[in-house]
Amino acid sequence: MNLKELAFPIRIYWDLSPAPDNATIDYPGICREIVEMRFFSLNLRDAGVELSSTCMEILEALNNKPIAVALTVSRSVINPSMMTRLSGLKVKELLIDAFTDEDFRFIAELRNQYNNSTMVIGASFQINKYNYRGIPDIISFCLNNDLTRIVFPMQRLTAKEECFYISRQDGKDLSNKLYPLNTGNLKLTIHDPFLWRVFYPDTAFPGAGCQAGNSMAYISPEGNVYPCPSMPKILGNLNNSPLKILLSSALKKELVKSLRKSPVACLGCKEIDHCIGGCRGRTIALSDSLELRDPACQ
Amino acid sequence: MKIYRNPDVMWREEDEFKEQAYKGLDTGEDVAEIGTSILLHSGKMHSLNVLGTEVWKLCDGRTVEEIISSLGEDFDVDEEVLRKDVIEFLENIKEEGLIYEE
Numbered sequence: 001m002n003l004k005e006l007a008f009p010i011r012i013y014w015d016l017s018p019a020p021d022n023a024t025i026d027y028p029g030i031c032r033e034i035v036e037m038r039f040f041s042l043n044l045r046d047a048g049v050e051l052s053s054t055c056m057e058i059l060e061a062l063n064n065k066p067i068a069v070a071l072t073v074s075r076s077v078i079n080p081s082m083m084t085r086l087s088g089l090k091v092k093e094l095l096i097d098a099f100t101d102e103d104f105r106f107i108a109e110l111r112n113q114y115n116n117s118t119m120v121i122g123a124s125f126q127i128n129k130y131n132y133r134g135i136p137d138i139i140s141f142c143l144n145n146d147l148t149r150i151v152f153p154m155q156r157l158t159a160k161e162e163c164f165y166i167s168r169q170d171g172k173d174l175s176n177k178l179y180p181l182n183t184g185n186l187k188l189t190i191h192d193p194f195l196w197r198v199f200y201p202d203t204a205f206p207g208a209g210c211q212a213g214n215s216m217a218y219i220s221p222e223g224n225v226y227p228c229p230s231m232p233k234i235l236g237n238l239n240n241s242p243l244k245i246l247l248s249s250a251l252k253k254e255l256v257k258s259l260r261k262s263p264v265a266c267l268g269c270k271e272i273d274h275c276i277g278g279c280r281g282r283t284i285a286l287s288d289s290l291e292l293r294d295p296a297c298q
Numbered sequence: 299m300k301i302y303r304n305p306d307v308m309w310r311e312e313d314e315f316k317e318q319a320y321k322g323l324d325t326g327e328d329v330a331e332i333g334t335s336i337l338l339h340s341g342k343m344h345s346l347n348v349l350g351t352e353v354w355k356l357c358d359g360r361t362v363e364e365i366i367s368s369l370g371e372d373f374d375v376d377e378e379v380l381r382k383d384v385i386e387f388l389e390n391i392k393e394e395g396l397i398y399e400e
Contacts, residue, residue, distance in 0.1 A: 007312050007313065010336065040338050189341070
């Protein structure tokens, strides 16, 4: 069916600034637009040591609205009164940034403590060149401690984060180590088709190709709107334009149209059905071209 | 047996495509390939055409017969063809976990 271009995305990622609030951005107005455009989910991230007033303002504005809100925070914000508050605001998923073994233990304990909560508690683990070899140990720990929800967030390449990907050989090695573990009970969120292959080498990536701008959008802490956290192509800034205008702009439509075509370098590749062109944002970040192969493929 | 939408499925109609499909129906075009709604369940996206969307919207505790009867009022289709299509469609979306029976 030809529903390849959605009127508006269904998932929005929104990172808040740990610095003082951007007073010029109309946060309640953006929340109204998000509801009006009928997004399915908001993935809100507040990386501050405390939850910002902006974050609470957004959660309150979306409370009881038909949108699933997942909130990612650092463990320093977690305390009993905050848990009650977030639960009352109907946060669907509470994801806690995990960097160390101690963080994972903390999350597992919290999850056991709030076992009966309707709010799903899980870990957000940003893979990078320093920690990727520890993935099998982390998965093993999670399986042994009933920590079943793990998100591998998209890299913020829009913020010039260092681009990281697992090489084909490292991916195979990791996959062999993961194979004996029964990951079937875990609910993993994997955005990268090549990371997907590490976990599920025999199952095609369950996506319809790069969804930047089509089913997903991203708001950076500065109010910049991008098609995806990993796609460094700015659509505009919320200080100057409403979200709805940016997400229905000719610029966005042209980008989505060009992303529907496979990269020229992938034409004829027998693996295209598996990776569906890979992460196009990563390719742009590293080469400024949509036509080259995702470096993770090599 | 009553049929219900799985409450965990998030969905919305795409107004522009819906309008296009209904215009096509008015002029007798084949609109089977025009997706008019999008569903998201367990990380997987599904797109439904105009008939699929209408069936989906009627999965609110009605029986198969009630769904077919309601669609018969809106779609100018042979009843047996409609019955076969609806039953097949419901089986497919049940397999995907999008609906359940009670």
